[in-house]
Amino acid sequence: MDSEPQFFDQPGGYVGQPLVRVDGREKVTGKAKYSAEFPLPGLTYGVLATSPIAKGKIQRIDTSAAAREPGVIAVLTHQNLPKLAKTPNDPQGKKDIGAPMGFLPLTSDEIFYAAQPVAIVVADTLDHALHAATLVKVTYQAAQPIASFLDPKAELFDPQKVQDGKQDGHTRRGDAKGALASSAIQLTATYNHPVYNHNPMEPGSTTAHWEAPDRLTVYESTQGVTRTQSALTAMLGIPREQIRVVTKYLGGGFGCKGSCWPHTILTIQAAKAVNRPVQLMLTRKQQFTSMGHREDQTQTVQLGATADGKITSIVHTKTSTTSPWDNYAESNSKILDMLYATPNFEATYQLARANVMTSTFMRAPGEAPGSFAIECSMDDLAYRIGVDPIEIRLRNHADHDYSTNKPWSSKSLKQCYARGAELFGWSKRNPRPGVTRDGRYLVGMGMASASYPVHNSQGTARARLYADGHAVVQSGATDLGTGTYTVITQVAADALGLPPEKIRFELGDTNLPTAPNSGGSVAAGTVSSSVYMAAQDVWQKLIKVAVVDKKSPLFKAKPEDVTVEKGRLQLKKDPSKGERFADLMKRAEMTDVEGMGQGKYGSGYETGRSGSPAGPNNNTDTAGEHSMHSFGAHFCEVRVDMDLGTIRVSKWVSVMGAGRILNAQTARSQIIGGAIFGIGSALMEETIRDPHFSRYTNADLANYHVPVNADIPDMTVEFVEENDPFINAMGVKGIGEISMVGVAAAVANAVYHATGKRLRDLPLTPDKVMMAGLAS
Numbered sequence: 001m002d003s004e005p006q007f008f009d010q011p012g013g014y015v016g017q018p019l020v021r022v023d024g025r026e027k028v029t030g031k032a033k034y035s036a037e038f039p040l041p042g043l044t045y046g047v048l049a050t051s052p053i054a055k056g057k058i059q060r061i062d063t064s065a066a067a068r069e070p071g072v073i074a075v076l077t078h079q080n081l082p083k084l085a086k087t088p089n090d091p092q093g094k095k096d097i098g099a100p101m102g103f104l105p106l107t108s109d110e111i112f113y114a115a116q117p118v119a120i121v122v123a124d125t126l127d128h129a130l131h132a133a134t135l136v137k138v139t140y141q142a143a144q145p146i147a148s149f150l151d152p153k154a155e156l157f158d159p160q161k162v163q164d165g166k167q168d169g170h171t172r173r174g175d176a177k178g179a180l181a182s183s184a185i186q187l188t189a190t191y192n193h194p195v196y197n198h199n200p201m202e203p204g205s206t207t208a209h210w211e212a213p214d215r216l217t218v219y220e221s222t223q224g225v226t227r228t229q230s231a232l233t234a235m236l237g238i239p240r241e242q243i244r245v246v247t248k249y250l251g252g253g254f255g256c257k258g259s260c261w262p263h264t265i266l267t268i269q270a271a272k273a274v275n276r277p278v279q280l281m282l283t284r285k286q287q288f289t290s291m292g293h294r295e296d297q298t299q300t301v302q303l304g305a306t307a308d309g310k311i312t313s314i315v316h317t318k319t320s321t322t323s324p325w326d327n328y329a330e331s332n333s334k335i336l337d338m339l340y341a342t343p344n345f346e347a348t349y350q351l352a353r354a355n356v357m358t359s360t361f362m363r364a365p366g367e368a369p370g371s372f373a374i375e376c377s378m379d380d381l382a383y384r385i386g387v388d389p390i391e392i393r394l395r396n397h398a399d400h401d402y403s404t405n406k407p408w409s410s411k412s413l414k415q416c417y418a419r420g421a422e423l424f425g426w427s428k429r430n431p432r433p434g435v436t437r438d439g440r441y442l443v444g445m446g447m448a449s450a451s452y453p454v455h456n457s458q459g460t461a462r463a464r465l466y467a468d469g470h471a472v473v474q475s476g477a478t479d480l481g482t483g484t485y486t487v488i489t490q491v492a493a494d495a496l497g498l499p500p501e502k503i504r505f506e507l508g509d510t511n512l513p514t515a516p517n518s519g520g521s522v523a524a525g526t527v528s529s530s531v532y533m534a535a536q537d538v539w540q541k542l543i544k545v546a547v548v549d550k551k552s553p554l555f556k557a558k559p560e561d562v563t564v565e566k567g568r569l570q571l572k573k574d575p576s577k578g579e580r581f582a583d584l585m586k587r588a589e590m591t592d593v594e595g596m597g598q599g600k601y602g603s604g605y606e607t608g609r610s611g612s613p614a615g616p617n618n619n620t621d622t623a624g625e626h627s628m629h630s631f632g633a634h635f636c637e638v639r640v641d642m643d644l645g646t647i648r649v650s651k652w653v654s655v656m657g658a659g660r661i662l663n664a665q666t667a668r669s670q671i672i673g674g675a676i677f678g679i680g681s682a683l684m685e686e687t688i689r690d691p692h693f694s695r696y697t698n699a700d701l702a703n704y705h706v707p708v709n710a711d712i713p714d715m716t717v718e719f720v721e722e723n724d725p726f727i728n729a730m731g732v733k734g735i736g737e738i739s740m741v742g743v744a745a746a747v748a749n750a751v752y753h754a755t756g757k758r759l760r761d762l763p764l765t766p767d768k769v770m771m772a773g774l775a776s
Contacts, residue, residue: 013494013566015730018665022500023249023485032249035221036205036281043207044073046270046280047121047129048263049136050289054114054145054355054694058138066121066135071128073274075136077119078106082272084265085237097234098227100259100292101358102325106266111140112324113357114695115289117262120270122278147694148296148321149352156319156350159327171333173402174344179313183304187380191301191373192761195687196294197287197704198362202251204291205281206264208271217244220264223253223478224517229510231260232268247508250480250518254677255361256291258519263290288699292360293687295320297369299332301377304344309385311396314342316373318349323358327351330361332370335741337403338627339374339451340396345403355694361519363677364737367452368744375448375745376760379752388431389447389749390417401627409626410724412657413449416633420447420655423716424635434756441639443650444754448742450656452734454628454727456602457522460513461530463496464594465538467585470502473534477507477515477527482673482736483666484523490662491528491730495535497567497581513596521630521734524662525601529729533597539564541593546584553577601728602628626726630733632656634675634746640754642773645766647751649679652715659724659733667735671717674739680707682744686763 026032063075087107088099105117119136123129146154160169180186207219216236222228225245233240250257263280271278282290297320304313316333333347362368382392397414400407421427429445430436436443461475473492479485485505493500506512515530516522543562546554546569554562554569554577563572570578585593603624637651654671661667684705688697698704724731744762752758757772 014490014500015494016661016664017490019486019490019500019663021483021486021666022489022505023479027249034202034205034249034251035207035219035247036279038207038219040207040209040277042276044122044124044274044276044278045126045129046267046278047126047133048117048266048280048286049119049121049133050115050286051111051118051138051140052114053111053140053142056111056140056142058109058111058118059141060139061119062137063119065137066132069128069132069135071124072121072132073124073276074122074270075119075132076106076122076270076273078108081106082269084235084269086234097231099231100261100360101323104265105262113289113355114693115286117266120266120280122270122274145355145694146353147689147691148354149319151354151691154352154354156352158348158350159329160348171337171345171347176313176315176344176346179344180302180304180315183312184307185305185381185384187303187377187384189301189377189380189760191299191376193297193369194762195296195689196362196681196685197687198254198256198291198293199287199701199704199706200252200254200256203282203284203287204257204261204263205279206267207277207279208268209277210271210275214238215242216268217246218264218268219246221250221257222247222260223250223258223480223519225476225478225508225510226514227517228260228264232265235265236268243510245510247478250478253480253518254363255365255519258361258517261291284701285699288687288696289357292358294362295322295329295359297330299369299373301336301373303377303381305381307385309381309387309392309395311340311342313344316347320349320351321354321356321359322351323356324353326358328359330369331366332373334403334453335367335370335451336374338401338629339398339449340393341398342402356689363674364452364741367737367741368678368681371448371450371742372744372748372762375742376748376758379446379749380758383433390421390426393417393449404627406625406627409628409726410657410659410722411629411631412720412722413631413633415720416631416655416657419718419720420633420635420653423655423718424651424653426635433753436754438639440643441641442754444638444640444750444752445636446746446749446751446753447633447635448745448749450632450634450738450742451629452521452738452741454602454733455520455522457516457526458598458600459515459526459530460596460598461527461534462513462594462596463492463531463534463538464592465496465581466592467582467590469498469582470504471496471498472504472506473531474506474512475515475527475530476510476512477523478518479507480518482670483663484518484527486666487524487662488527488531491531492535495532496538497564521737522601523734525728525730525732525734526599528662528732529599529601530597531599532729533599534595535597537595537597538593539569541595542581542584543569545588545590546579549584549588551587552584553579599729605726605728628727630656630658630735630738632658632738634742636746636750638747638750638754640751640769642755642769645769647683647764647769649711649747650713652713654715654739655718655720656735656738657720657722658735658738659722659727660731661719662732667719668717670735671739672715674736675715675743676707676712678740678743679712679747682747682762682764684763684765
């Protein structure tokens with residue numbers, strides 16, 4: 001190294017600073033390669049032909065016209081597609097594969113849902129494949145489908161009920177129904193949610209290349225290369241090390257890219273059949289029927305309280321739609337069970353099978369819809385007893401987790417309320433609903449709490465430090481577009497004592513050390529901790545070299561007496577005795593030194609380490625003794641036009657307590673993005689399923705409405721300073737999910753304050769506003 005690296009003056013160096021995205025130039029110049037942008041030699045293109053019916057059987061498939069088209073290489077159906085070693089079609093196969101859906105298309109002649117793939121056409125160009133797919137002629141024996149749990153023919157069942165007379169699996173604490181019946185205040189409300197689709201900018205895409213009969217490379221739009229590799233290993237029956245999955249850039253996921261869906265394995269089978277690389281990218285319409293969705297659901301909250309608003313009981317029930325094979329349902333009740341001091345709690349849910357594909361996790365699964373129910377109910381309670389919505393939450397603040405009876409690892413919710421109210425100007429709010437006006441508009445202010453749990457996770461990372469002063473850091477993580485490349489570069493810079501421009505962080509490849517999915521808000525905490533631990537391994541190796549080197553100022557020092565500060569090894573008690581790593585490595589003729597580290601996030605993490613350049617927390621407790629959550633508060637102002645029924649969000653404030661923030665700029669952007677996501681779900685997003693044919697009628701971005709710039713005001717985001725000594729080596733909590741928890745409720749609460757009318761059916765569209773006005 002020619003000179004000492006330059007560091008920020010603030011404690012912690014680069015971590016926490018608003019470093020610009022290190023991958024920004026690649027993206028704006030178009031050099032960043034997404035999964036459908038790898039120009040492999042001999043590349044061909046696959047297109048799915050899909051079923052127009054939602055239930056029935058295939059009687060006949062005529063592929064002759066499609067096969068005669070110019071450029072067509074193969075037309076593959078359930079009759080000629082290469083077989084797999086294992087499919088998710090049986091329960092054990094689904095478990096072994098870790099598949100999101102217990103059925104793989106093109107394995108039989110049965111049709112279970114609309115737009116189910118019935119053929120895959122492979123051609124030399126995308127245009128040829130698209131045209132030929134329209135020529136695949138299929139004769140069906142159609143049957144009447146069931147579209148949702150609302151269908152009169154739908155049969156509800158309880159997936160939690162345990163057979164053989166054993167105790168059922170419902171959540172119960174205390175005597176919730178008894179306490180409810182004896183409560184001074186009793187509130188009951190039902191909340192309805194439509195189907196939502198994730199709709200990332202980049203649709204699902206796969207490029208499959210069999211480099212040898214038993215060696216495969218897949219360029220895949222996935223939130224987790226390791227999980228995808230595991231699924232493919234099970235289905236293909238070949239060793240893990242012979243399957244490489246690559247995802248260098250991802251154009252959004254929101255949960256739909258968290259699993260290995262049918263189009264991926266179908267593309268791989270097609271590539272095997274034609275013995276050439278095949279690229280398949282879902283159309284926007286197919287995106288609605290190929291990668292899951294948030295299920296349509298209804299939930300009822302019964303809330304009991306004392307006369308002064310102290311909650312005595314919560315009873316929660318939920319009903320939703322599932323597929324013909326799976327029992328997936330979001331766990332809405334978890335947030336109701338832990339968010340407030342609730343001595344008595346009970347939750348049950350039921351499902352109905354319908355002719356739809358399996359739903360899946362969507363940003364903040366369970367917590368997002370669950371928070372809508374409890375946070376609107378909390379506002380109802382506040383108005384019932386005549387106190388401020390913040391006050392009702394403070395009266396019921398949970399000083400420990402009632403669902404587990406464990407203390408919090410850290411909790412800053414009260415600080416979030418206070419700071420959010422200050423930034424928003426909450427004190428100016430007229431407590432009476434329906435009386436504040438600005439010209440023709442009714443103006444309302446609402447707020448809601450936010451929380452998201454820490455899901456246990458672990459991963460590994462590799463750090464290689466070179467004597468010339470640069471480093472390569474690697475982890476098989478995924479950057480969804482939220483800034484993983486950048487924040488891990490900052491962590492590595494601090495941990496290795498180098499400026500960020502001297503760090504190259506590589507991710508998104510199963511040839512790299514394994515990492516968890518980027519989902520459930522686990523990636524930042526796990527990968528940052530893994531990189532930090534890998535850096536410590538590097539320093540321990542160099543310390544061992546220094547203490548036996550006669551020319552080193554640290555010669556004969558005890559390794560435990562040596563620390564590292566900004567790339568310099570030195571004695572803890574006498575920092576003047578030390579040297580730069582570059583000098584030590586040059587003298588020892590070391591070109592580089594490599595370290596490996598495993599990072600844990602959540603209850604698998606144990607504290608009690610020595611200090612470090614990255615500044616981890618030091619504590620001897622174990623994480624399993626604590627309940628771990630991020631917390632926050634959203635504040636919303638709306639303007640409602642009762643003549644037109646329009647709702648406009650005119651002001652927004654979010655304040656979060658989420659442990660150590662790795663990058664102030666990307667973190668703020670992530671909270672803004674999640675809040676916009678939640679505003680969309682509150683006001684406009686809805687996938688409409690025809691009740692007679694179980695087909696989607698708005699499967700495109702022209703009719704599935706999402707927020708645009710004109711729908712969103714300037715948004716204020718802040719983080720309260722929070723030190724969590726139990727969560728991981730970096731004290732980092734996830735923020736991807738909590739950013740939308742409580743958002744829909746904050747909007748709905750603001751609408752109630754503006755109009756005096758409670759709307760409980762999402763989305764809050766103009767027709768519902770006008771009907772509420774007419775009902776008055």
